[in-house]
Amino acid sequence: MKIVFLDFDGVLNHYLMLLNEPSEQRKRFSQPAVERLNxxxxxxxxxxxxSSSWREWNSVDALRTLLAEEGFVGEVLDHTPILHPRTARLPDPNPGQTRCMEIMQWIDARPERPESFVALDDLDLEWLAAYHVKTESDTGLLDAHVEMAIDILGETP
Structure with missing residues (x-):
């Protein structure tokens, strides 16, 4: 099984979208970014x-519905566990390290390790650098990121 660990803020939505689109026309996510994820x-x-912080106040079913309403056509399997820096006992807790620990904990809890995985995130995930496609919070998921993610995951014929 191949897994995309997905952040929302800075990946599917971004600051330029919020600045440039009138609020009455604005969707939660950038449609080009959703198409790229598709x-x-x-x-x-x-x-x-x-893996987004949105999972803290949304169930897996709510996240599935939210993504489908925005045009996502894939399968939402789950969300990562929620670790808080104090309870995670990180030597230097920062959001990127916490996110890495959450992803690693999700992988470790599976009976079978994913065939491949990629983390799409605007945080610095240095502990998962080989599996990380870093987006920028002002632009979100771009075409170049799509190719990088596919290179990491491996294209299915």
């Missing part, structure tokens, strides 16, 4: 595990 899952057969 391209990743279609070309690789990957499933999504939400």
């Amino acid at each position: 391209a990743i899952v279609k070309r690789t057969g990957a499933r999504v595990v939400v």
Whole structure:
């Protein structure tokens, strides 16, 4: 199984979108970013595990519905566990390290390790650098990121 660990803020939505689109026309996510995510899952057969902080106030079912309403066509499998820096006992807790620990904990809890995985995130995930496609919070998921993610996951014929 191939997994995309998905952040929302800075990946599916971004600051320029918020600045440039009138609020009455604005969607929660950038449609080009959702289309790019769709391209990743279609070309690789990957499933999504939400790693975004949005999982703190949304169930997996609510996240599935939210993404589907925004045009996502893939499968939302799960979300990562929620670790808080104090309870995670990190030597230097920062959001990127916490996110890495949450992703690693999700992987470790599976009976079978994913065939491949990628983390789409605007945080610095240095502990998962080989599996991380870093987006920028002002632009979100771009075409170049799609190709990087597919290279990490492996394209399905």
